[in-house]
Structures are given as C-alpha cells and as structure tokens.
Amino acid sequence: MSDQKLTPAIGDRRRGHEIGYTSGRHLYEWHACAGCGVPRWARIERGEVARPKCPACGHRAGRQPRRLPPLRPGGPQVGDTAGDWQIGRRSPSGVQRKYRWTACVDCGWERWVIIGYGRRWAPSPRCRKCANRRQAETPRVGPENGRWAGGRYVMKTGYVTVWVSPDDPMSAMIGPGQNSRHVLEHRLVMARELGRPLRRREVVHHRNGVRSDNRIENLQLFPSQRAHRLWEAAIARAAKLAVVPPAVRVDPGPDYAWQPSLF
Numbered sequence: 001m002s003d004q005k006l007t008p009a010i011g012d013r014r015r016g017h018e019i020g021y022t023s024g025r026h027l028y029e030w031h032a033c034a035g036c037g038v039p040r041w042a043r044i045e046r047g048e049v050a051r052p053k054c055p056a057c058g059h060r061a062g063r064q065p066r067r068l069p070p071l072r073p074g075g076p077q078v079g080d081t082a083g084d085w086q087i088g089r090r091s092p093s094g095v096q097r098k099y100r101w102t103a104c105v106d107c108g109w110e111r112w113v114i115i116g117y118g119r120r121w122a123p124s125p126r127c128r129k130c131a132n133r134r135q136a137e138t139p140r141v142g143p144e145n146g147r148w149a150g151g152r153y154v155m156k157t158g159y160v161t162v163w164v165s166p167d168d169p170m171s172a173m174i175g176p177g178q179n180s181r182h183v184l185e186h187r188l189v190m191a192r193e194l195g196r197p198l199r200r201r202e203v204v205h206h207r208n209g210v211r212s213d214n215r216i217e218n219l220q221l222f223p224s225q226r227a228h229r230l231w232e233a234a235i236a237r238a239a240k241l242a243v244v245p246p247a248v249r250v251d252p253g254p255d256y257a258w259q260p261s262l263f
Contacts, residue, residue: 010039036085054085076101078110087112106130141181153182158211160185172197186214190221203228 008014008030016026019041031042033054042049076082080101087099089112099112104127113123124131142148142165151163161182164171170191173183186206191198193216198204205220205228206213222228 013044014041036083038085076110076112078103081115082112104130106134151182152185154212160212160214162188164188170197186211186219189214189216190219193219194221201225205231 010030010032012030014028014030016022016028019028021028021041027044028041029044029049030039031049031052032039034052036054038054040054042051044050078101082099082101084097084099089097089099097114100115100123101110102113102123102125103110105125107127107130109127111127115123126134142151142163153161155161162185164174164181164183166181170183170188171181173187173191174181184204186204187198190204198221201224203222203225205222207218207220210218222231
C-alpha cells in the first residue's frame with residue numbers, strides 16, 4: 001500500500017472499494033468541508049461533490065455554519081466556547097451544537113457543557129457526580145417535590161393509599177423494608193380515630209364492601225385476620241336466618257400502652 005493512499009491530498013479521487021465503502025462502484029473525492037474545513041471522503045455525482053458540507057455543518061439549503069474562534073493552544077479556559085466539530089463531538093443527527101468550558105461550583109472539575117443550538121434549559125452549574133450527591137443528601141419528597149399530585153392514589157384493587165409525612169406519628173405503620181411512604185387510607189382513618197398506630201395483625205373491614213369508602217362509619221376493626229374470617233363465616237351461616245352478628249370493635253382503653261415491638 002502506497003503512502004499516497006494512506007494520506008490522500010485534497011482533490012484525490014478513489015472508488016468506494018478502494019477506501020472500504022460498501023458502494024464500491026461510486027467515485028469519492030477527498031474534499032474539505034466548506035463550513036469547518038475538516039477533510040473527508042465526499043461522493044461525486046455528475047462530476048462534482050454532491051455535498052460540500054459535512055453532516056456536522058449541515059448541507060441543508062439556507063443553513064450557514066456558525067463561526068467560532070479557534071481553541072487556545074494551552075488548553076481551554078473557563079468561559080471559552082467551541083463548536084462540536086472543534087472538540088471532537090458530532091451529533092448523529094447532524095445538528096450543530098455549541099459547548100462552553102465550565103467549572104463545577106462544588107468540586108471545581110472542568111468540562112465541556114452544551115449550551116446552545118436548540119437547548120431550552122440552562123446548563124447545570126454542577127457536574128453529574130456532585131448533582132447526584134446533592135440530590136441524595138436533600139431529597140425532595142412530599143409537597144416539596146415538583147411532581148407532587150396530592151399524595152392520594154387509588155390502586156387497581158380498589159384500595160386507596162395516602163402519603164404520610166415522616167414526622168407523623170402514624171408513620172410507624174410503614175414497614176421497615178417499604179420504600180414508599182404510602183399507607184392504606186382505611187387503616188390510617190381507623191388509626192387516627194383510635195389515636196394510635198394499628199398493629200400489623202389488626203384488620204380493618206369495610207361494612208358496605210366498597211374499598212374506596214373510607215368513612216369511619218363504614219369501617220370495622222378486628223384484632224386479627226382469624227377474627228375477621230370467623231365473623232364473615234358467621235354472617236354466611238346467619239344469612240339464611242336473616243340474623244347479622246353484632247359489630248366487633250377493639251377499644252384499647254385508657255391504660256393501653258403502645259409498644260413498637262408488637263407491630
């Protein structure tokens with residue numbers, strides 16, 4: 001292989017198979033981009049270069065490449081701007097983008113940050129590592145979150161969940177391995193009525209069978225799931241006699257002391 005083939009000069013022409021292109025029968029010319037001056041192989045059509053501009057500069061009609069000052073020989077300084085073709089970053093879509101050499105306000109790490117050409121939001125003053133650490137240290141939860149929608153969510157099963165603040169005494173009903181801070185609304189309503197968090201084994205029953213109807217008049221508390229099933233079985237047995245068993249409700253009494261170990 002000759003040196004002429006390895007280092008082509010401006011104006012040299014080759015067939016596609018000679019430069020490794022799949023379209024081997026087409027003719028290509030080593031042409032300098034009319035916008036940025038970067039040489040590349042350009043296809044020849046009707047004896048002329050089909051696209052005088054590279055994809056980064058854009059070859060669409062009426063589009064003019066933006067001129068930026070050359071980079072400093074000693075390296076970029078904070079505040080310097082450059083095009084994507086100057087720092088080796090090319091957009092797959094061929095859209096030109098502008099970058100600024102910016103320092104992180106927390107750690108001082110310097111890097112190129114995209115600032116223009118269709119970007120509608122301001123660049124972050126922090127690098128990605130510092131931004132993630134800041135978000136982890138001060139998470140925006142509850143009403144402080146930008147996506148806050150009220151904290152009430154209706155599940156597919158028909159039950160309603162409600163967001164509970166970490167400072168709320170009823171937050172003790174949230175399980176230790178539960179990532180979400182949501183509690184079933186019917187359990188929360190009964191807990192606020194009793195003035196204490198419910199035990200995990202305690203069951204709250206809807207009298208009318210509507211799971212989204214969480215009025216205190218429609219709720220009934222059972223000490224365990226076994227008591228709940230016995231009560232439902234008693235209703236099934238007494239349905240033929242049209243006799244409804246009396247309501248069961250747990251009253252902790254004035255001397256009751258709640259122990260977290262029981263939950």
